[in-house]
Amino acid sequence: MCGIVGILGEDNAPQIALESLMSIQHRGQDSCGILCYNNNVTLKKDVGLVSEVFSHWNVQDGRLAIGHVRYPTIGTDPSRDAQPFYVNYPYGLGLCHNGNIVNYCELREELLEKRRRLQSKCDGELLLNVFAEELIGNDVFQAAENVMNRVLGSYSAVSVIADKKGTLTIFRDPFGIRPLVYGSGKSWVMVASESVTLDKFRMMSEDVTPGEVIIVNGDDIQRKQLRTERHAHCMFEWVYFSRVDSVLEGSSVYKTRLNLGKNLRLDHDVDVVIPVPDTARPAALGFAEEHGLPYREGLIKNRYAGRSFIMGTQKKREEAVSKLNVIKSEIKGKKIALIDDSIVRGTTSRKIVSMIRNAGAKEVHLLSSCPRIVFPCFYGIDFPSKKELIASRGEIHTIGADSVTYQTLDGLQKAIGLQDLCMACLNGDYPVECCTAQFEMMREKEREESIWQEC
Ligand code: SF4
Structure with a gap:
């Protein structure tokens, strides 16, 4: 991308x-x-x-x-x-x-x-x-x-x-x-x-x-x-990739993210809503508004750190998470609804949940503004092969949250307000035919090579 x-x-x-x-x-x-x-x-x-x-x-x-x-x-x-x-x-x-x-x-x-x-x-x-x-x-x-x-x-x-x-x-x-x-x-x-x-x-x-x-x-x-x-049109542009002040196909990215938050279900008793900065902020705001809950900043990101998802390697993505810090006063002793834009590999979510627990949270309920990502993307977003996707592996519990709630497909479509979307990584309906096995093999090989170069 x-x-x-x-x-x-x-x-x-x-x-x-x-x-x-x-x-x-x-x-x-x-x-x-x-x-x-x-x-x-x-x-x-x-x-x-x-x-x-x-x-x-x-x-x-x-x-x-x-x-x-x-x-x-x-x-x-x-x-x-x-x-x-x-x-x-x-x-x-x-x-x-x-x-x-x-x-x-x-x-x-x-x-x-x-x-x-x-x-x-x-x-x-x-x-x-x-x-x-x-x-x-x-x-x-x-x-x-x-x-x-x-x-x-x-x-x-x-x-x-x-x-x-x-x-x-x-x-x-x-x-x-x-x-x-x-x-x-x-x-x-x-x-x-x-x-x-x-x-x-x-x-x-x-x-x-x-x-x-x-x-x-x-x-x-x-x-x-x-x-x-x-x-x-790739749904992930609204969920994560595009700038929040952009408008795509007549649909505002900011409004979509607010709506994504509003459409998220509240299944647990929580005290406060905290976003994973920066992309999830509008969704957290929408969720807090919808359910009449207080919204607080509990995680602060060093503004000079790049966007973690688009960093080329897992090592760099993990380093980016270490550039997050917690505001303990907003977390200690509270039941937290932690809103993130999406959960892909689960590595960053696991680290963030652990940071919040270490800051004294009573409970951590993780909510993803994007539905479960279970299929790879072949059209320009680095959603890796199925086996690297945590939801596909059925290992969401390893994140360590008290609960994990996902957006529904319907909630996503309603938030964007368009029907003609690519949602292949969510439902496997690929708009363009692709030899998936060959593609995954090529990508894995390249990844191995780049890891080799880094060592
Ligand atoms: S599979 Fe489609 S919706 Fe998913 S990230 Fe790729 S282009 Fe976007």
């Missing part, structure tokens, strides 16, 4: 790209990059946060730029896998995307057989190469349609064609699994993973529809709906 931005039409497009990436840093902390076009292509990308990678950047002039922040679910070399990617043939072509390609192995083999050079294990490079191939002898719409026919999975993509004026091409997979919003002003257009980026520049945003392509060249903007499937 990642975040992308694209700007065309402003003289300071690279500077806008830089500021835009800052606004979606929460979508990826592993690496980042910006590709600019101003008759020449300039590409800067590296491992690290946007503020680190671009701290001494000599900001370019230019009317066209795309940018990326990365959270890895595929690949083991963060430096080689950083996006955007660029190729010279058949045109100068740059691309970055947010998502996960599920027929990665087949496409990779196909491209290697055709002697396409792939220098990373990142599926963004694969998507770029398929797009480049399809541009030979086809116009951009036809090329994008062919990409949608060949590439399976989730991809919200933005691309630069280095022709005379520079063309910005935007497309979203036919199921619209990952978000993508678009806005146009008087003389410029912008695309980003989340509406918060467009808000920052006071630009009205609309969702790029699933299977849609937008081509912008100078003042000319063309849009085409190439494929229509059932929309399957």
Whole structure:
């Protein structure tokens, strides 16, 4: 999972790209990059946060730029896998995307057989190469349609064609699994993973529809709906991933999280509601309001610690939990309703429950604003193989809480207010076919390799 931005039409497009990436840093902390076009292509990308990678950047002039922040679910070399990617043939072509390609192995083999050079294990490079191939002898719409026919999975993509004026091409997979919003002003257009980026520049945003392509060249903007499937927007964007002030598909993330809290059942007698910071705060507030209970901050997170879930390794995630501290006065002697956004592996929940017990809580009742996650995700969120998911293993009791309550599927859908969602990790109904065994094997192998590199 990642975040992308694209700007065309402003003289300071690279500077806008830089500021835009800052606004979606929460979508990826592993690496980042910006590709600019101003008759020449300039590409800067590296491992690290946007503020680190671009701290001494000599900001370019230019009317066209795309940018990326990365959270890895595929690949083991963060430096080689950083996006955007660029190729010279058949045109100068740059691309970055947010998502996960599920027929990665087949496409990779196909491209290697055709002697396409792939220098990373990142599926963004694969998507770029398929797009480049399809541009030979086809116009951009036809090329994008062919990409949608060949590439399976989730991809919200933005691309630069280095022709005379520079063309910005935007497309979203036919199921619209990952978000993508678009806005146009008087003389410029912008695309980003989340509406918060467009808000920052006071630009009205609309969702790029699933299977849609937008081509912008100078003042000319063309849009085409190439494929229509059932929309399957990832529910986890509302539950955890997106920024709380974003609006996705017309549904506010903040309101959804409040509603998720309201829809949670209260099964036990509790004294106080405490959120696991930061994502679960609105859900805890909604839950407290709904049940007439006091809301307190009992866990404080060092604001300089990154988001724990998107950290690439278990070791880093555990270190992030150690950056939490308790406010004993709000916990000691009380029965606590502890609200978290979700329970995935259970490792962080176990540590937090133990911290609260050590602070003197009488009882700890854990409530998850997300339903039970029991199936892996193949579309860009690092929900690992079934055997790593605590609910799938039936080991929720090992968390050590007095009780664990989950959101219901119905409660989730009502909170988001949309029917056309991907909920495959909850109910096993995958919108895009995927050879799951092969995918899980590939991911496990990569994980072993990255653990090996760390040792
Ligand atoms: S499987 Fe789950 S996490 Fe993955 S895209 Fe679907 S809803 Fe989102």
